[in-house]
Amino acid sequence: DGGITQSPKYLFRKEGQNVTLSCEQNLNHDAMYWYRQDPGQGLRLIYYSQIVNDFQKGDIAEGYSVSREKKESFPLTVTSAQKNPTAFYLCASSVGLADTQYFGPGTRLTVL
């Protein structure tokens, strides 16, 4: 089955801890994205990557970091510097930046 997977579905962490969210795709897409969604809010772009070994900050990159060492993988680290990390995190991919985005099932992060 081709698609985008995110793990885990639910994640709980203590305040002050870094946490890494996984995103994997086997669609052979070049572009990948990370979004954050808060209740009643639209999707806000955290980081995106157009191609392997390249990534760019989105609108709300502060307190987050990413890597793109493989085409299939685009992990997101939520650092302790992120002031309000509790949210629903969505990963997406597309053939290229100009193409339709497809989303993974999301990870719901709760920081206690």
Next chain:
Amino acid sequence: RKEVEQDPGPFNVPEGATVAFNCTYSNSASQSFFWYRQDCRKEPKLLMSVYSSGNEDGRFTAQLNRASQYISLLIRDSKLSDSATYLCVQRGGGSYIPTFGRGTSLIVHP
């Protein structure tokens, strides 16, 4: 990037009703438009693209009005399963990165 604005609703309609949502965008250079559907606590899924000539897919019709800078989604013969949040998305005008609206909530009741 410019904003995309949607009425959050909820739109509460009976089964079989016709319902329409609008979405306004502020960037006149926007090139591509989409409607995504998002079920509660799930990921957004592409519903349909919006072409200049309009787009129809079964009970769903999307229209683009460039002069007034809005797109619309019309749902005919609403089903209970249509209950979801509908996200308006625009892309272009200097950036490939899409801008998402906050979504319009639709509740279809028996």
